[in-house]
Amino acid sequence: MxxxxxxxxxxxxxxxxxxxxxxxxxxxxxxxxxxxxxxxxxxxxxxxxxxLNPAPFSPTFIQVKLNLSLLEDIEDDMEFCLKLAKEESLVILPGVTVGLKNWLRITFSVEQSSLEDGLGRLRSFCGRHAKKP
Incomplete structure (x- = not known):
């Protein structure tokens, strides 16, 4: 440039x-x-x-294996993340973007209230897409 x-x-x-x-x-x-x-x-x-803030910033994240056998109408981590963003306005990085197919990278470097809200949205999403017995 x-x-x-x-x-x-x-x-x-x-x-x-x-x-x-x-x-x-x-x-x-x-x-x-x-x-x-x-x-x-x-x-x-x-x-x-x-x-620019000279203080170090250390985000916390976790890699989570996505168990597709527990979900219906979701084929892979990319579809999971796209539907999650559309339905819950929650963004999680699909593992395929870093070479880990069907994994998720969840970042926790947010305020406690935002984290609780996001986890609630994730729980709702997973409940809606869970395979029915």
Whole structure:
């Protein structure tokens, strides 16, 4: 994207934890291409620096094996996650995105009330899609 820096300022954001799937490592970077100094002149660079929190952030997550034999009308982890998002507005990462088919990656780095709400939505979803005896 730096090629466009001669026309407009460009800010590129990168992260090792997302691009290289290294959970727990919070190493990221910002690169600017701004030959005219517009980002500096407008105070954008300083605003970005002040918004960054130097304190370490350690998200908690768990990988869970999805037992499809207990569910009806769900073929795999991707379908599970898509239906969950549509029906409950709850987003869970399907394991297939990190090479673990039919696993789920559930992140717990939210406030307690949000976590309780999300787990309640997950429970409701699973109840609706459980195989009937």
């Amino acid at each position: 730096g090629v466009f820096g001669s026309t407009v300022p460009v800010i590129t954001l990168g992260s090792i934890s997302k691009r290289w799937m290294v959970p727990g490592w919070r190493l990221g970077w910002l690169v600017t291409s701004d030959p005219t100094g517009l980002l500096q002149k407008c105070g954008i660079a300083d605003s970005i620096k002040s918004a």
